[in-house]
Amino acid sequence: MKTVGIVVEYNPFHNGHLYHAQKARESAQAEVVIAVMSGHFLQRGEPALVNKWARTRMALQNGVDIVIELPYVFSVQKAEYFAKGAISILNELFCDSFCFGSESGQLAPFLETLHQMEGSSALLDPLIRQYMGEGVSFPRAQTLARESLFGQQLPLDLSKPNNILGFHYIQANQQLAHPMEPLTIKRQQADFHEVTLGSHPIASATGIRKAIAEQKGQLQTIKPYVPAATFAELQHYLQTYGHFHDWGMYWPFLQYRLLASSAEELAAIYDVSEGMEYRLKEAARQSTGFTEFMQMVKTKRYTWTRIQRALVHILLHVSKEEMAAATESVRYTRLLGMNKQGRDYLNQIKKNMEVPLITKTAAFKESLAFDIKAAEIYALGLPSYSSHSLLQSEFNEHPVILT
Incomplete structure (x- = not known):
């Protein structure tokens, strides 16, 4: 089976994510779409709006075939480590390609920029430290150092969040013994951190979360911007636990x-x-x-x-x-959910995988120590009657199987 990987957070799954999953399958001509998804805490240092099991169900009901957890030690990280973990997992699952969203939808600027920057870290790092010593942030120091070293000639705008992640995906992939085929699609409509909901049905996850917060958990405002399955999952989560996480x-x-x-x-x-x-x-x-x-x-x-x-x-x-x-290498892959197509694929490859495919928490408590701790702390944010239920789900919940 031909496979394509995507790296996601689904906080929550919205119409833009649906477009990404569909275009990834189409661009790769893949039979199986594998999503590596952050767990309870996310790359920007936030608790996810709803738990990983709810987000897994959203993904499986909207065209993803397999959902694998990105371990905590890679998910709450700057782009370099986030990408390293996600791309390594997709490689462990024998993906033929991976697909990410970018500002232009063109792969050439990523490859050209990576080529120009190869071997430049010895020159860039002192410049970054110099600018940080002047009191600027790390991302700004990186930008200033690149401009100082390369001028304005880099083909890729590395001030854009999607481009930054995409660049690091490409870089991590190039470091593999057997790189996957990289694919990119143009990001549609809303900007990465756009905080308002417009007339177009694709809005940013940031804007959707802001609308939910402003409406004190009421969901009608976001209905045009998310698939029906996401809307239903969010309603169910609110009924079950009484709160979204922030x-x-x-x-x-x-x-x-x-x-x-x-x-x-x-x-x-x-x-x-x-x-x-x-x-x-x-x-x-x-x-x-x-x-x-x-x-x-x-x-x-x-x-x-x-x-x-x-x-x-x-x-x-x-x-x-x-x-x-913990970040030296990926030591396991944890299955969060799959459909029939995904199950057939995993049955086909699991004997050849070099790291364990975890489906039961109890047998791998030591390996999953960071993820278990993250789940326990995440549950504590809820009122006690809801917290206990969510706390137990880390041990009682089996991978979601969509029939």
């Missing part, structure tokens, strides 16, 4: 962790560096809520996303040492 739900736990930890303990946490620990502790003392806290911490040097990722690692108490060991 950072505000975790503020008491985060504030406790920040105040109870010494500056030295915080400095040992992954993604906490350059004295951030002192700023975090001071803001935790003065803030009455998460948004106020973030506004106090954010500076030109620390982007909102960078801070949020550090906060997730603080919440889960993940150290620099632990993360360094």
